[in-house]
Every structure is written in C-alpha cells, then in structure tokens.
Amino acid sequence: MIVVTGATGNIGRVLVELLAGAGEEVVAVSRGNGAAGGGPAGVRWVRGGAGDAGSLRPALDGAHALFLVLGGELNFRGEAPDRLVKAVGDAGVERIVLVSSQVAGTRPDASSHDRLREFESAVRASGREFTVLRPAGFASNAFAWAGSVRARRTVHAPFGEVALPVVDPADIAAVAAAALREDGHAGRVYELTGPELISPRRQTEVISAALGEEVEFVELSRAEAHAGMARFMPERVVTGTLDVLGAPLPAEQRIGPDVEAVLHRPAAPFSAWVERHLPAFA
Ligand SMILES: NC(=O)c1ccc[n+]([C@@H]2O[C@H](COP(=O)([O-])OP(=O)(O)OC[C@H]3O[C@@H](n4cnc5c(N)ncnc54)[C@H](OP(=O)(O)O)[C@@H]3O)[C@@H](O)[C@H]2O)c1
Numbered sequence: 043m044i045v046v047t048g049a050t051g052n053i054g055r056v057l058v059e060l061l062a063g064a065g066e067e068v069v070a071v072s073r074g075n076g077a078a079g080g081g082p083a084g085v086r087w088v089r090g091g092a093g094d095a096g097s098l099r100p101a102l103d104g105a106h107a108l109f110l111v112l113g114g115e116l117n118f119r120g121e122a123p124d125r126l127v128k129a130v131g132d133a134g135v136e137r138i139v140l141v142s143s144q145v146a147g148t149r150p151d152a153s154s155h156d157r158l159r160e161f162e163s164a165v166r167a168s169g170r171e172f173t174v175l176r177p178a179g180f181a182s183n184a185f186a187w188a189g190s191v192r193a194r195r196t197v198h199a200p201f202g203e204v205a206l207p208v209v210d211p212a213d214i215a216a217v218a219a220a221a222l223r224e225d226g227h228a229g230r231v232y233e234l235t236g237p238e239l240i241s242p243r244r245q246t247e248v249i250s251a252a253l254g255e256e257v258e259f260v261e262l263s264r265a266e267a268h269a270g271m272a273r274f275m276p277e278r279v280v281t282g283t284l285d286v287l288g289a290p291l292p293a294e295q296r297i298g299p300d301v302e303a304v305l306h307r308p309a310a311p312f313s314a315w316v317e318r319h320l321p322a323f324a
Pocket of ligand 1: 141
C-alpha cells in the first residue's frame with residue numbers, strides 16, 4: 043500500500059492516477075474531501091495532511107511506502123521534520139519519497155529552503171529507504187497567470203528574458219511513481235528539470251500559440267513582483283525565490299539527466315503542460 047500526501051496537488055493528483063493505473067493500492071491524503079473532486083476508482087481517500095504527525099498517522103496503517111510533499115505553507119511552518127518522519131517510521135513505512143527542491147542543493151545557505159533541507163536530513167536519518175526529488179521550477183506556476191490571461195490576455199511576471207529548465211509536475215509524479223514502486227532508487231537524489239530552458243516571455247508565447255490568440259507579456263520590476271508574492275509567502279522565501287528567478291546560478295540553468303534516466307523517455311516540454319491545461323487559460 044502506498045500513501046500519497048498532497049494528493050489533490052500538482053504532483054499528487056497525477057501520482058494517484060499513475061499508481062492506481064498500475065494496480066497499486068493507494069491511500070490518498072487530503073485535508074478536505076478529496077474524493078468529492080473525483081479521481082480514479084479504487085483509491086481510498088483519508089482526511090489528513092503532512093502538517094502534523096497526528097493527522098497523518100491514520101493514513102499510514104499498513105503502508106509500505108509514502109510520498110511526502112509539503113503543500114502551501116508547510117514549506118515554511120508545521121510539524122518538526124524529525125517528529126513527522128519518526129511517526130512515519132514508527133508506523134512501519136519502509137520507503138519514503140520526498141519532494142524537496144533544486145534550490146536545496148544549489149544554494150545550501152539559502153534560508154528560503156531551510157525547512158526542505160531539514161526534511162531531507164530527517165529522511166536520510168530515518169533508517170528507511172529514501173529517495174529525494176529536487177525539482178526545478180514547476181510548469182504549473184503558470185497557473186498564477188491564468189486569471190489575467192482569461193480576463194485580459196496578459197501575463198505579468200518579472201525577469202522576462204531569464205530562462206530556466208521548467209519541469210512538468212506530471213514528470214515529477216512519474217519519477218515519484220517509479221521510486222515508490224521499483225527497487226534501485228534508494229538513497230538517490232534526483233534533480234528533475236524540463237528538456238529546455240524557457241523564459242517567462244517565451245512561456246507567454248507558448249500559451250498564446252496554444253490559444254491561437256495574442257497574449258501580451260508585461261514585465262514586472264523585482265519590487266512589484268516582491269510586493270505581490272509577499273501577500274502569501276514569508277519575506278525570506280520571496281527573496282530566495284526572486285533570487286533564483288532573476289539571477290540563476292549555472293547549476294540552476296542546467297538541463298538535468300535524471301527525468302530521462304528514470305523514465306526512459308525525454309522530459310515533457312512546457313508546451314505539453316499548456317496543452318493539457320489549456321481550459322484554465324481560455
Ligand atoms: N512550485 C515550484 O516551482 C517548486 C519548485 C521546486 C520545489 N517545489 C516544492 O514542491 C512542493 C509542492 O508540490 P505541489 O505543487 O504538488 O504541491 P501543492 O499542489 O502546492 O500542494 C499539495 C497539496 O498540499 C495540501 N496542502 C496545502 N497547504 C497545506 C497545509 N498547510 N497543510 C497540509 N496540507 C496542505 C493541499 O491539499 P489538500 O487541500 O487536499 O489537503 C494541496 O493540494 C513544495 O514542497 C515546494 O517547495 C515547488
């Protein structure tokens with residue numbers, strides 16, 4: 043049995059489908075009534091979350107593997123990582139696949155990613171088999187543009203020309219599914235990127251082409267972007283995120299080999315993500 047936290051999220055939603063489609067017994071964890079939102083047959087939905095060990099505990103009974111992702115503000119606050127991971131181990135879970143971030147590796151001193159690094163340390167120390175996924179920026183971050191594309195055919199974003207190896211969350215899910223189901227991934231740290239470097243301006247062109255309509259790109263200053271993000275992120279996370287978006291390190295502009303190595307096919311381009319999610323922008 044495999045437990046999926048964040049099961050209604052960008053990665054989790056796809057992962058639940060992949061695991062169920064492969065015939066796995068899946069427990070999907072959601073704080074709400076995830077099942078009401080549909081989903082594959084045979085998946086058991088359990089109310090809870092990775093925010094505290096107590097709410098996760100009932101989902102873990104009989105599980106041999108856990109997909110652990112920190113949705114929303116769990117990246118900044120919540121249960122102590124070692125306490126949560128100890129509860130997972132105490133429940134008898136043998137294998138943990140953790141979603142961390144590329145930045146946890148590329149900027150070891152960035153306080154924006156302290157908590158993800160603490161979770162990495164906790165799973166390493168757990169005595170369980172673990173795999174750490176360190177993705178680059180997600181294609182699904184473009185959902186933040188969907189409202190203004192629908193209403194005004196406009197994208198507002200900073201650093202219009204800075205290209206990064208944006209990754210499709212469905213590829214992260216596929217790598218997670220492999221690491222949860224197959225042997226050979228224990229102790230591995232996978233850096234997951236897309237197959238191309240793509241800038242916000244180019245992403246806007248891809249959305250425009252998919253819609254068949256002109257979409258205008260309006261570049262925000264760093265200060266304007268900062269003000270918008272500070273409404274829902276702590277200061278250190280806003281600063282850390284804008285540092286990566288505006289002045290990526292060479293290691294953050296590298297197209298990594300791990301998606302293709304695990305999946306035996308190339309990573310999906312941003313255009314594939316847009317095609318699958320076009321109704322959000324139409
Ligand atoms: N976005 C990026 O560019 C990027 C890049 C690198 C790494 N990452 C990492 O990827 C992870 C996010 O993955 P994702 O996009 O698949 O997740 P997500 O869609 O943001 O969230 C997954 C689920 O977590 C649950 N959740 C949200 N807030 C919560 C809270 N306070 N307590 C408990 N559960 C909560 C929600 O499900 P319910 O409401 O159903 O409970 C949500 O659907 C983060 O750790 C992030 O740091 C992201």
